[in-house]
Amino acid sequence: MAGAFGSAATPFIGTVALLAAMIFHVLAFAAPYWSTTESDGNYGLWRRARCRIEGSTDCYRYNMHWSVADWLNAVRGLECLTIIFWSVPLMILPVYIYVALGLHYRCLLGSCCVSVLVGSICNIIGAIIYGIQIATDDVMRLGWCLIICIIGGGLGFVSFIILLIATFNRPDFSIDRHYPSGFYVDPDRNKLYAVGVINDNFETLSVKSAQSNPPAGLVVVPQ
Secondary structure: HHHHHHHHHHHHHHHHHHHHHHHHHHHHHHHHOEEEEHHEEEEEOEEEEOOOOOOOEEEEHHHHHOOOOOHHHHHHHHHHHHHHHHHHHHHHHHHHHHHHOOOOOOOHHHHHHHHHHHHHHHHHHHHHHHHHHHOOOOOOOHHHHHHHHHHHHHHHHHHHHHHHHHHOOOOEEEEOOHHOOOOOEEOOEEEEEEEOOOOOOOHHHHHOOOOOOOOOOOOOOOO
């Protein structure tokens, strides 16, 4: 993994964990199986599902009435916030993974960490509220969607920890990893150069950044 993605390996693993968390969360978010009853069928955050005969595939689903309990609206809002806070890093991180072959933006990674953490907290709080409400009901039982939602929240926390490690663990970049893209990046000075001629003597950027000029043999154009 590290050989394939270099300095972007750790953010890549965190992104994969976050993507898995989002898949679990969206599955639970949309499915009508958060709770179940013997007489009225299954309930989700937005829809109900009911089968004519227990165990039959002859089932139908329909939207819940607009007037629901305040606690259910709170759970809906929290789970919606989870999708919002997780969607932002999922859009940014794939782009960063490509750029991270030569840069280390601690501020960007830190912002993604905070977004993932807030989304995970919203996920777990919503699941806790729903679980407590159903547990105090004598008729309703917990469904499998709540478990899937909690698994998604757990993966979200795993993604947060991995991205946090990536935020504070600045890699030692190797110049030869950047040349195939046609650019030279100095992570210490946060500058991007277009590469015209490549020198065969490669050194790590931690050594090159200590020099006042770009590496010998480069024709550079500041971007």
